[in-house]
Amino acid sequence: MMRAHKLLVVALAVGCAGGQAVGRSGRPVLPMPPSIDSMLAGLSVRQKVAQLVMPRLPGSYSALDDSAFLVAQRWVDSLEVGGIIIFAGSPFDIAAKLNVLQRRSRLPLLVSADLEWGAGMRVVGATTFPQIMAVGATGDPRDAYTIGEAAAVEGRAVGIHVNFAPDADLNNNPLNPIINTRSFGEDPRAVSKLVQAYVRGLRDHGMLATLKHFPGHGDTQADSHIGLPVITAGYAQLDTQELVPFRAGIDAGADVVMSAHIAFPAVTGDSGPATLSAAALTGLLRDSLRFHGVVVTDALDMGAIVTKYGSGEATVRAFLAGADLLLIPADPDSAVNAMTAAVASGRASRERLDASVRRVLEIKRRLGLLEHRTVPLDSIMRVVGAKRYQDAANDLAVRALTLVRDTAGTLRALRAKRSRLALIAYSDEGNATVGFTLADVLRRNGDTVDYFRLWPMSGPASYDSARSVLARAPTVVFASNVKPISSRGNIALPDSLARLITATDSGKPTVMITFGSPYLLNQAPTVKTYLLAWSGARACERAAARALLGYSPISGHLPIRLPPPSAYGVGFGIVIPDSTVPPLPPPVAQP
Template sequence: MHQQHGRRRIAVVAGADVLQIHEHDVHRIQGGDPRQRRSTVEAIDWYARGRVVGVGEPRAVFRTAEPMLRTDDHHQADAWRAAQQVDVAATQPVHAGLIREQRDALAGDDMDRVRQQHLDPGSYLRTHAGRRTDGAGDHHEQRERMRAHRLLVVVAVLGCAGGQTVGRTARPVPRSSSPVPTVSVDSLLASLSVRQQVGQLVIPWLSGSYTALDDSLFQVAARWVDSLEVGGLIISVGSPFDIATKLNALQQRSRLPLLVSADLEWGAGMRVVGATAFPQIMAVGATGDPHDAYTIGAAAGVEGRAVGIHVNFAPDADVNNNPANPIINIRSFGEDPHTVSRLVAEYVRGLHEHGMLATLKHFPGHGDTQTDSHIGLPVITAGYARLDSLELVPFRAGIAAGADVVMSAHIAFPALTGSNDPGTLSAAVLTGLLRDSLRFTGLVATDALTMGAIVAKYGAGEATVRAFLAGSDLLLMPADPDSAVLAMTAAVAAGRVTPERLAQSVRRVLEIKRRLGLLERRTVPLDSILRVVGSKRFQDAANDVAVRSLTLVRDVGGRLHALRARARRLALIAYADEANSSVGLFLTDLLRQGGDTVEYFRLWPMSGTLSYDSARATIARAPATVFVANVRPISWKGNIALPDSLAQLITVTDTARPTVLVSLGSPYLLNQTPTVRSYVIAWSGVRASERAVALALLGRVPIGGHLPTRIPPDYPLGWGVIVPAAEP
């Protein structure tokens, strides 16, 4: 630290192998008030520690990545793999997610280029172009002269920073052969005030879409980081570069690294536009292949880490044993708890072996409800014996596989708790059942605290305190982050929350950040995104899962077989909610490319009489009709069903002409159209699923999936009509 003219000036840069301190004018760097005496700390590692998985590396993605878990985190492989305890920390640990220390012969020149380019995300954000600094020229020489005079090695820099303001600019430094000093979690924890500790537990929601640095929406997030000192963010939909640059900018501002999470249930494409979108995970239940679950986890891990996401709020470990459930449905692997367990464990393994933390949700089980917890409070009346034999089975398997986080359910379990309080606010559920009985030692996260089952009764601040007292560590998406921090801080001051209990949760958060390597490197190199996100390898894997998951439930009279026999003239009637504006269009294009003449018409949830009249006219002009319906769980909607008008149209059309009903989502549409004679389930509205349907209708692929859930009253678990591909 240097004292000059009454001001302290310090800037710390964490290089790949050494922490270095250089003098800078701290107030010029951060635009602070020169009258305030404060220090500025920068902790950015600008050097990739080895290789980044790329498109042209055939085996690299599915190899075991660097171990980010310690020796006490083991999992048991399934019987279809070699049955052995796997110690994921058995090799030399490297912490930075996608980054490897060992050179891979498959990487070739691509990795050399990644290793040699020193990308400055700060420059990218300032100029909207990725600036590379090659360590040459006058700037490099000046920096070397500064190093010669002012180099200090720091052992616990962040521990010395206290509550002081964080620097917001950074510059690359040359690689050094010195080791990176270990930052102690104990020293970090000791440096935090009560308010700062509380901030580490709060995880606000952040849009992933582009915003300028001076945009009001970005400034709100910047204030969360600067003032509330939140511990992390949950990122929503955006492009890969928008998400990565926004997260890099916020990581640079943050005193401690941010733990970034996202819902990537069916792959990074669920939130990252252009990343790989697999079918919904019930499709994996239909294939019955655990390797498909592993593959989705692997792809989500690689692509998510490439844009700066560390925690996947997946897999969904719920057993979908209630067909009327409006919010789980195809988000679950299925109805059989043992099958779900096997697939959950493989999904967790796929995430772990590719640098991503895994979450089990929604504890202790959200499958047997008929109420959307975003709207109201579901109640499950089953006792412990039923939960133990059904809902808890996949959670046990996921915990044994080493899952890092468990997310609570906003559901009341009166037989367990003796009250109608939601499980998120119940110590009997989160502490007694999860911690004590299931011996889970990782992070406990609330489901979104904006949900109606919580906010309507308790309010934003009180709900946060109650969730923490019940046993939560991460307070996800509070309705008002400021109120959450204030309420928690007040609860500590009033003695409702003890300092020891607060420190216990904060220590878990800091330890996770340390294990992820975020104390050494918190930003992502932007140039790796193009080689990783949406790569052909993952797209091919998604297409393969989609084809093998196709399930033919019924084909009375061989109508589907007849349609596959020749080029046809078809009416294609597509239905989806407003969020899926392109449903059926890709399918239509592929059928036309295959030789069919297809007339397309789109229906919406709000379609009225005139729209249905137009649909009937479209149907009348073609000798055969294909209905495709993307009915899926949607938060705040409260039901998952076809509109009655559409169900009636399907039924009437089926009596008059050859008709095939294709579900691009919920398997239960047959309950509303019980007389339809040909029914195919594709499980999802993503392009991979529409492609699979087109290939099946053209006769180019077999149909061989099996139901992972019953369709009452006629179709049992495991049902499926097997149809080979048509002969050329």
């Protein structure tokens, strides 16, 4: 064992050395990377366990001697973790931080991130596409492919290898507080086509795709970041609904599947979460769906798991259920210690451990990480946030706009001439600029806009001020960005705002635009004009402004049902095909 360990160290040192051997032709001869078998043979049980652990790392800048970075450095140097999940930061900060850790790591680190609607979800300055339910509104697999492609190209440029996307859940419960617009929609066949296209967009451009949250998180009313949602549906419903997009994604070549912290008692036979259920991860996923790739847990520090089982025990149970990668344990040291003890006691077999580690090492090999594990910083500005993907995001935002209702013709009237209007914007504290782009585009094109912002904590005085703004304008636009937020537990407008929208609509022309959840119409069911823009991204606000100005057509269709009392079905959408883009100025006469 010691001899194999020394051989592995020598092989990796040669692979990472700056110099290269030169062949008889004078061309450099690249050293052969070590085989998977030799790498496995050179790892102790504890080192193998650590290869499965993937803690969370902020992507923001930190000095090398910063205490938080020293913790991450210890994960790599002493704990010898196999991977990292990176969170938000600038492209250069993320890449530089990962490069430092990659150079320190004995084996290449597998780096993952949630890039559901493009790399902009985690990489500041990267392309931000609309939420993927916007793709459901266009119904075009090419849009899903483009988001996958852009996420892969931009993500790999900063050192990310695995995208924890696409979301393969069917959002078939309007009260779901955590999936919502993260899903392509609720029709299994339509969602399957888009999932497949997204997977191909990632894989064709060098990034691994992850189907989540298995076996389906769409039909829940609770947030698994807080507690344990329970789905009472039996296998018959799963087979014809929730599992359909997962099968499609597996057929398209998805390399990773993420488990859900959700109880499926009719399927698993107990009240525990799927993440800790062998019936779900081994019996259903591996045996029934014949998935042979890597199974990753959802974050093990989430309330549905850690509050009941603790960090170490949750890790062991997830592994025994069939998981390979153990994502964000509440305490990485406890996770490694508990797993190592489980193998030593025979609770977890060495053979099963080797199988999981082999899967992880194999995808590192396929990604080319055994030869090249760092990224060049000087190429980032040519790739991340490039114009072609920004243009694609803007185009998708326009084509995804979905008009559900315009019974009084208010939207058509706004499109016909420039107007004076009040814009009342609402979002959570995380979106300080909601409505800014919308107002700016309207003003620059001739509308007079009085802007007022409401917040979740806004009280009676703020609402009185909003009413004063409303009283001065002949037409009103309410723009809200209500989106899924982990640990929030609900996804809705404040009751006071819903009442204000209803009262305003009863007295003057009103447009309600949602840059988030499409289900808000149920809180203001009598509103006469309802436009869905799907996301708070600037591209979506710009698209909505152009629609109000009459500069863009409106052509999207609902990928979900809006339940009673509204009762609009999948596929519904009022199409306004005309576009009144101002004509180009006449050419200047030549002298």
